[in-house]
Every structure is written in C-alpha cells, then in structure tokens.
Amino acid sequence: MGFKRIAVGVLVYVFLCKAVAAVVLAQSAPEPAPEQLFSRANDLYRAAQYSEAVDTYEKIARQGSVNGNLYYNLGNSYFKKGDIGKAILNYERARQFIPYDSDLKANLDYARSLVRVNSSQYSRNRLLLWLHSLSDGLSVDAVTVFLSILFIGIFVLLTCHIFIPAIRKYTVFLLAGILIVFFAGAFSLYWKINYLTKGAVVIAKETQARFEPSENATAYFTLTEGNRVEVLDTGAHWFKIRRPDHKIGWVDKTVIELIGQ
Amino acid sequence: MKTDRIRALVIIFMCGFLWCPAAFAKEVAFEAHLDREKASLGQVLQLELGFEGTQDMPPLTFPEVEGLQISYLGPATRMSIVNGKVSSSITHIYSVKPLKEGDFKLGPFTFEHNGDTYRASEINLEVVKGSLKADSQPAGSAQVSSEDISDRVFLVMNVENNKVYLNEATALTIKLYVNRLAIRDIQYPEFSHEGFSVGQFEKPKQYTEVVGGVNYDVIEFTASIFGMRQGEFRLGPASLKCNLLIRQQQHQRFPGGFDDFFNSNMFDNFLGGYQNYPLDLKSADIPVIVRSLPEESKPQNFTGAVGDFGIDVAVGPQEVKVGDPVTVKITVSGKGNLNTVNMPHLSSSKGFKIYEPQVKQDDASKVFEQVMIPLEESIREIPAIDFSFWDPAAGKYREITKGPFPIRVEKPVREEKLAIVSSQQPQDHPGPGDEMLGRDIVYIKILPGAFSRHGRFLYNNLFFLWMHLVFPLVFLVILFYEKRKRKLKSDPRFARQLSAPKKARAYLLKARQYCSSGDPALFYDTVFQLLQEYLGDKFHLPSQGITMSVVDDVLKSKGTDEAILNMLRVIFRECDAARYSPLASGKDAMLDTLSKAEAVIVYFQKNRS
Numbered sequence: 017m018g019f020k021r022i023a024v025g026v027l028v029y030v031f032l033c034k035a036v037a038a039v040v041l042a043q044s045a046p047e048p049a050p051e052q053l054f055s056r057a058n059d060l061y062r063a064a065q066y067s068e069a070v071d072t073y074e075k076i077a078r079q080g081s082v083n084g085n086l087y088y089n090l091g092n093s094y095f096k097k098g099d100i101g102k103a104i105l106n107y108e109r110a111r112q113f114i115p116y117d118s119d120l121k122a123n124l125d126y127a128r129s130l131v132r133v134n135s136s137q138y139s140r141n142r143l144l145l146w147l148h149s150l151s152d153g154l155s156v157d158a159v160t161v162f163l164s165i166l167f168i169g170i171f172v173l174l175t176c177h178i179f180i181p182a183i184r185k186y187t188v189f190l191l192a193g194i195l196i197v198f199f200a201g202a203f204s205l206y207w208k209i210n211y212l213t214k215g216a217v218v219i220a221k222e223t224q225a226r227f228e229p230s231e232n233a234t235a236y237f238t239l240t241e242g243n244r245v246e247v248l249d250t251g252a253h254w255f256k257i258r259r260p261d262h263k264i265g266w267v268d269k270t271v272i273e274l275i276g277q
Numbered sequence: 278m279k280t281d282r283i284r285a286l287v288i289i290f291m292c293g294f295l296w297c298p299a300a301f302a303k304e305v306a307f308e309a310h311l312d313r314e315k316a317s318l319g320q321v322l323q324l325e326l327g328f329e330g331t332q333d334m335p336p337l338t339f340p341e342v343e344g345l346q347i348s349y350l351g352p353a354t355r356m357s358i359v360n361g362k363v364s365s366s367i368t369h370i371y372s373v374k375p376l377k378e379g380d381f382k383l384g385p386f387t388f389e390h391n392g393d394t395y396r397a398s399e400i401n402l403e404v405v406k407g408s409l410k411a412d413s414q415p416a417g418s419a420q421v422s423s424e425d426i427s428d429r430v431f432l433v434m435n436v437e438n439n440k441v442y443l444n445e446a447t448a449l450t451i452k453l454y455v456n457r458l459a460i461r462d463i464q465y466p467e468f469s470h471e472g473f474s475v476g477q478f479e480k481p482k483q484y485t486e487v488v489g490g491v492n493y494d495v496i497e498f499t500a501s502i503f504g505m506r507q508g509e510f511r512l513g514p515a516s517l518k519c520n521l522l523i524r525q526q527q528h529q530r531f532p533g534g535f536d537d538f539f540n541s542n543m544f545d546n547f548l549g550g551y552q553n554y555p556l557d558l559k560s561a562d563i564p565v566i567v568r569s570l571p572e573e574s575k576p577q578n579f580t581g582a583v584g585d586f587g588i589d590v591a592v593g594p595q596e597v598k599v600g601d602p603v604t605v606k607i608t609v610s611g612k613g614n615l616n617t618v619n620m621p622h623l624s625s626s627k628g629f630k631i632y633e634p635q636v637k638q639d640d641a642s643k644v645f646e647q648v649m650i651p652l653e654e655s656i657r658e659i660p661a662i663d664f665s666f667w668d669p670a671a672g673k674y675r676e677i678t679k680g681p682f683p684i685r686v687e688k689p690v691r692e693e694k695l696a697i698v699s700s701q702q703p704q705d706h707p708g709p710g711d712e713m714l715g716r717d718i719v720y721i722k723i724l725p726g727a728f729s730r731h732g733r734f735l736y737n738n739l740f741f742l743w744m745h746l747v748f749p750l751v752f753l754v755i756l757f758y759e760k761r762k763r764k765l766k767s768d769p770r771f772a773r774q775l776s777a778p779k780k781a782r783a784y785l786l787k788a789r790q791y792c793s794s795g796d797p798a799l800f801y802d803t804v805f806q807l808l809q810e811y812l813g814d815k816f817h818l819p820s821q822g823i824t825m826s827v828v829d830d831v832l833k834s835k836g837t838d839e840a841i842l843n844m845l846r847v848i849f850r851e852c853d854a855a856r857y858s859p860l861a862s863g864k865d866a867m868l869d870t871l872s873k874a875e876a877v878i879v880y881f882q883k884n885r886s
Binding site: 050051054055058061076077080081082083084085086088089092093095096119122123126127129156157160161164167168171174175178179205209212276 | 716717718719720721722723724725726727728729730731732734735736741745748749751752755756759
C-alpha cells in the first residue's frame with residue numbers, strides 16, 4: 017500500500033514539473049532550428065553581409081550543433097571578410113567532418129597560399145607520414161567505424177575458425193593482416209584525435225612565441241596567421257605550443273584557437 | 278752673378294724636391310713638374326701634373342695666375358715596367374706662357390677625386406726679360422743616338438717554331454737586352470704580324486743572360502701566335518719604346534771647388550740629376566712558314582683544332598621529364614690553340630631540341646655548355662660526343678669519343694588547369710589558347726546536412742565503445758560451448774558426471790509423484806534406479822552393477838563421509854525390503870527415504886571429488 021502511494025506521488029511530481037517547464041518555454045522565444053539559421057546565414061552570405069553571416073553560423077555552433085558544411089561556410093564567410101587566419105581555422109575544423117570534400121580542399125589550399133604557411137609536418141618519419149596519408153581523406157568517425165569493423169572482423173574470423181574447418185589454414189595470415197591494418201588504423205585515429213584536441217591555428221596576423229609565459233620574456237620565433245601549431249600545455253593566459261619544426265614557445269591565448277574548441 | 282748662381286741652386290733644389298713624390302693618396306702618387314724654373318718673356322714652358330699608379334684621373338682645372346697664360350694640352354698615359362714591376366700613369370700636360378716678368382708661384386696643387394685628396398708642393402718660376410741662352414736647351418742634356426749604344430741595349434725577336442701548321446699555336450718571344458744602362462718607362466713591344474693572330478703578352482719575365490761573354494739584364498715578353506692562312510710570312514720587325522736615363526753633364530756649369538762638391542754623384546742623385554732620353558728599339562724580322570693541314574685521313578668532324586687535347590664530359594641532370602633541359606658540359610683542355618677549338622661533334626641529335634652552346638675559355642681550357650631538351654620519353658641516352666684534332670707533335674689526326682651517357686626521361690607533368698573562375702582577380706589579357714584563370718574560393722554549401730553535437734565523436738561515445746565488448750564475450754561463449762560439446766563427445770566420464778544431477782532431478786521428481794500417489798513399489802523402485810544411475814554416472818561405474826557392496830568399496834576409497842555411507846546403506850536396505858513387501862511401507866517412510874536420497878545427492882554434488 018505504501019509503495020503505491022509513493023509511486024503515485026512521483027508520477028504527480030513529474031507531471032507537474034513537465035507542465036511548469038512547458039509554460040516557461042511557451043513564454044520565452046523559441047530557438048530557431050540549426051537548419052533555419054543555416055539557411056538564414058546563407059542568405060546573408062549571398063547578400064555579401066559576411067559579418068552577419070559569420071555571427072549566424074557561429075550561433076549554430078554555440079547551440080552545440082556542428083558539421084562539416086557549417087564550418088566550411090563559416091570559413092568562406094571569414095575568408096570574404098578578409099580574416100584568413102579564422103578562415104583556415106574553420107576549414108581545418110570542417111576537415112574533421114568532410115576531409116574528402118574537394119571544395120574544402122580547394123578553399124583551404126587557396127587560403128593557405130595567401131598567407132605564409134609553413135608546410136612542415138610534425139613527424140619526419142616517412143612510414144608515419146605514409147600511414148597518416150592513408151586516412152587523410154577519412155573523418156575521425158570514419159576511421160573509428162573502420163577500426164570497429166576490423167575489431168568485429170577479428171572475432172568473426174576466430175568464430176569461423178571454430179566452425180569452418182576449411183578456413184583454418186588461412187586463419188593466421190588473415191588474422192595477421194587484419195591486425196596490421198587495425199594497428200595502422202589505430203595509429204591514424206590517434207593522430208587525428210591528437211590533432212583535433214591539440215591542434216590549433218594562429219588567428220592573429222603576426223605574433224611572437226616567447227621563451228616564457230610572460231609579456232617581458234624574450235621572443236623566440238614568429239608565427240603568422242593560418243599557421244598550424246600543437247598545444248602542449250595550457251596556462252592561465254598562455255599556451256605552450258610547438259611549431260611543426262619542433263620549436264617550442266609560449267603564446268598568448270588570444271592569438272591562437274584550438275581546432276577542436 | 279754669384280747671387281744668381283745661388284738662386285739657381287735653390288730653384289734646382291726646389292725642383293728636385295718636387296720630383297720626389299709630393300703627396301700620396303692610397304697607392305696613387307701625385308707630382309707636379311715644370312720643365313724649367315727660369316724663363317724669358319714669351320718663352321713657352323711645359324707643366325706636367327703626373328699621377329703614378331693609375332690612368333683614371335681627370336685633368337685638373339687650373340686656377341688663373343696673373344701674368345701667366347696656362348692652357349691644357351692633353352693627357353699622356355704610360356704603362357711602364359721598372360724592376361719587373363708593371364705600373365701605369367697618366368700625366369696631364371699644360372703649357373705655361375709668361376706674360377710679364379717677375380717671380381711666380383704655381384701651386385701648391387690640391388686635387389680631389391673619388392673622395393681622395395692629392396697634394397703637390399708649389400713651384401716657383403722666375404721670368405726675366407730678354408732671352409736666356411743657357412736655358413734655350415735643357416741644361417746638360419746629352420745627345421744620344423741608338424747607334425752609339427746598340428751593343429748595350431737591343432731587342433731580339435724569336436718564334437718557338439718557324440715552320441708551323443695552320444692554326445698551330447707557337448710562342449713568340451721578344452727580349453730586351455740591357456747592359457749597364459738605366460732604362461725606364463719600358464712599353465710593350467709592337468710588331469708586324471700579317472697572316473698571324475697574336476694573343477696578349479704575358480707578364481714580362483726579368484732575368485740576366487750572358488751573350489758573347491757580356492752580362493745582360495733581359496726583359497722577356499712572350500705571346501702566343503698562330504698562322505691564319507698558309508704561306509710564307511715575315512714576323513716583325515718588333516719595336517719597343519723606352520727611356521734611357523742619362524746623367525746630366527753639369528760640371529761645365531759649376532766649375533771650382535764648391536761646384537765639385539755639388540757635382541758629386543750623391544748630390545746629382547739627390548737633386549735628380551738625370552734626364553730621360555727616349556729610345557725606339559727595333560729587332561730584326563724573322564721568316565715563318567705556315568703549312569696547311571694534310572687532307573689525308575682527315576676526320577669527317579674535324580673543325581680545325583690543332584694541339585694536344587683531352588676532353589671531359591659531364592651530363593646533368595640524369596633524370597628529367599620530357600621538355601626539361603639536360604646540360605652537357607664539355608671541357609676541352611690541353612696544349613694548343615684553344616681559339617680554334619669548336620664545339621665537339623654530337624653523333625646524333627635525334628629526339629632532342631638543341632640550343633647554341635655557351636662557351637667559356639681561359640688559358641688552359643675551353644668549356645662548352647650544350648643544353649639539350651629531350652622531346653620523347655623513349656630517349657635513354659645522350660649520344661656520344663666526338664672530338665678530333667691535329668696533333669702537330671705526333672704529326673697525325675687524333676679522335677676522342679666520349680659517351681653515350683645514359684639518362685632517364687619520364688613523362689611530362691601536365692599541370693591541371695584551374696577550374697575555378699575568379700571573381701576578384703580578373704586577368705587583363707586572357708589569350709585564346711592559353712586562358713589565364715584566376716583563383717577564388719569555391720561557393721558555400723547550400724544544404725546544411727546532418728548536424729551532430731559539438732565534440733561528440735564515435736571515439737568518445739561510451740555506448741559505442743562498450744558495445745564492442747559484446748563481440749569478444751559472444752566469442753568466448755561460443756568457444757566455451759564448443760569446447761564443452763567436444764569434451765562431452767570425447768570424454769564419457771565427463772558426460773556422465775555432467776548428466777548425473779539432471780537425471781537425479783528427474784528420478785526424484787518421479788519418486789515424489791509415486792510417494793504422493795501412495796505407490797511404494799514404484800517409489801522404491803525409482804529411488805533404487807536413482808541411486809544406481811546417479812552413483813554410476815558420478816563415479817563412472819556400470820549403473821546396473823551398483824550394489825551396496827560396490828558402493829562401499831568405491832566410496833570408502835574416495836573418503837566419503839561415514840554418515841552418508843550409512844544413509845546409502847539404509848536406503849539400499851529399504852529399497853530391497855520394499856521390493857519384497859511393498860505394502861509394509863507407509864507414506865512417511867517413503868518421504869524419509871526420499872529426503873535421505875536428496876541429502877546424499879546434495880552431498881555428492883557439493884563434494885565433487
């Protein structure tokens with residue numbers, strides 16, 4: 017009897033909460049859907065109102081809804097505004113979703129050609145670079161799914177080994193092949209995640225990396241907009257970064273922006 | 278009169294001083310010289326402003342001097358060899374015409390050029406009325422003729438070989454012999470050389486040579502010459518200009534003891550008591566025969582090179598794409614007339630586009646840089662290079678062949694034309710065949726596509742990650758099942774042990790039913806079967822042969838609890854009794870037997886050993 021009472025009480029409470037929430041939401045202005053905002057931002061872009069287009073595209077991102085097309089259009093809007101650093105940043109973000117997109121590649125290449133971007137790779141190991149290049153046209157999720165399929169494939173193969181005697185003599189080779197591809201894919205995924213979480217783009221026109229996280233510290237090297245760096249550590253107002261040529265210095269947090277931010 | 282003499286001495290002293298280098302700026306010496314210090318009205322004097330060490334010096338703009346008319350006559354350049362040292366100089370010559378009598382001062386001279394300042398001391402000039410007999414001719418100048426000293430200074434010309442082949446280089450030597458004479462301002466010799474081409478004179482050599490028992494200082498000029506056409510020619514005579522330095526005869530002007538002191542050599546030298554006397558020396562001419570090259574066995578690709586040569590060929594790069602240039606560097610070096618060496622012959626130029634070679638030459642070698650552009654992928658080599666020349670020492674034609682030189686030619690890279698049409702940087706003059714396209718970004722995406730939550734990727738989706746545990750777990754289950762199945766097939770003891778509890782449960786259920794229905798015969802029969810089957814399976818014994826004695830033997834050896842053994846004995850006894858008098862057993866007795874049987878089974882299930 018007591019249990020029934022408690023259950024009824026909980027149901028009434030939930031119902032009342034939902035009713036109150038519905039009333040509050042009905043009174044406040046409803047948030048437009050990301051698709052609506054996207055369409056509105058596109059109209060602003062067509063009208064050459066690039067600053068307004070940027071604001072609208074970024075509003076979608078602030079709502080937490082993102083995809084490759086959004087970052088691509090945002091990059092285009094920044095490009096038209098003349099902010100090449102932020103354009104490159106958003107093209108890089110779009111690459112995490114649609115790295116195979118030819119329009120994106122063309123725009124990113126063009127934007128990079130307009131600024132002094134160093135083309136150095138973080139790794140000089142040819143094997144690592146080759147492995148990385150294999151998955152260059154795949155998004156993070158695509159590589160993850162690919163790895164997932166390989167993982168499942170391993171157990172499918174082992175199960176087949178049990179039930180299909182004819183396959184047993186090939187099992188070792190097949191398993192070795194799958195494992196090699198799997199670890200190569202895992203390395204590639206690690207690289208991509210690392211780039212997503214630690215990669216950053218310089219958005220200031222030109223800035224100097226210093227030996228210490230202080231305005232008075234000695235300048236070590238110069239960074240120009242659009243250049244990629246790797247964030248190694250984070251201070252209150254400073255990022256410890258590494259340039260592709262492996263030089264490490266400290267920069268103000270306002271001059272670079274993380275790709276995965 | 279005595280005062281005049283003293284004044285003259287002072288002037289001479291001053292002039293002597295002026296002869297010394299007056300001022301130095303860097304390596305250039307600047308000096309001013311007036312040909313006399315005393316002159317009569319209307320007499321024209323010569324002022325020389327000389328720069329030793331350069332010929333790049335403009336004339337000095339002369340300031341006006343009242344009573345003197347100064348005009349610029351022009352420059353005189355000179356290259357001289359003194360003690361083997363080649364030096365150049367320029368002298369700007371001015372005429373000085375006194376317009377009135379009196380004492381004049383010329384200078385001091387200051388001259389600025391290219392940031393350097395040159396200075397020379399002033400010169401005094403005394404102009405007197407009337408004529409100065411003694412000064413009409415330079416004091417003490419000597420009359421010297423070439424004939425007088427022809428055995429002490431003379432010029433000799435020689436050629437290394439006076440029978441040469443066409444284009445064959447031979448050395449021409451002109452020697453200046455000097456015996457105990459001071460010769461200065463020696464100029465390079467000149468000579469007639471019809472039918473010959475003459476190279477530049479090398480740096481003169483200086484040495485001593487004994488000729489006819491007389492020791493001569495020799496200055497030797499050497500140049501390379503070669504005949505340009507066949508025939509008999511005469512080289513020379515060579516001529517050489519220089520100055521003979523002779524001592525002034527001043528003892529006539531300053532007789533007496535006081536003058537004797539000034540007439541001493543030391544004082545003469547100090548005052549510059551020498552005078553230049555120009556000499557134009559001439560040598561004898563020499564006959565030279567220029568022979569044509571033999572036609573017999575002349576190579577087809579012979580182009581006139583005469584000498585003893587070697588060639589070296591370098592090809593680079595060796596891996597190119599069609600249309601890329603390959604440079605063939607051919608170096609011809611050796612002894613002979615490099616001027617007549619032409620580009621060595623390429624055995625074939627098929628499949629190449631060939632440009633005019635670039636030629637560089639120095640004293641010892643001649644370098645031809647031939648650019649060849651392969652036009653086909655099928656080309657595998659730069660063809661062989663032939664070079665032939667006439668070797669005068671061996672008296673025959675010689676041929677050298679180098680190569681062929683392997684190269685790798687790849688397909689040309691065709692650059693993709695941009696398909697993006699510019700909106701910001703239109704090209705001014707796009708040609709019809711080669712359209713100049715600009716660059717701009719590609720337009721925005723019209724459709725939004727599917728949105729995802731920011732920062733959410735599959736790799737950080739916990740459900741997605743945990744889901745992957747299912748596959749190894751399923752595999753493990755399958756593996757376990759399969760192994761068990763195989764063991765059941767291959768191991769009957771294991772199979773019986775495994776099936777024992779299941780069978781026991783079935784028998785117990787059946788026994789319970791018989792107990793409930795009050796059928797002691799079937800009940801005890803079922804319990805007996807239960808024990809037989811269970812213990813038979815459990816201990817891998819033939820079920821039909823299970824009796825209390827068997828059970829005692831086996832179970833005691835396995836350390837079975839005595840209480841359980843007693844229970845088993847009781848159950849077996851009750852079953853035996855019930856078989857023969859089933860009606861004597863009541864329901865309670867059956868339940869008691871059933872509970873004992875259950876206890877026994879539970880015991881053995883718990884104690885698997």
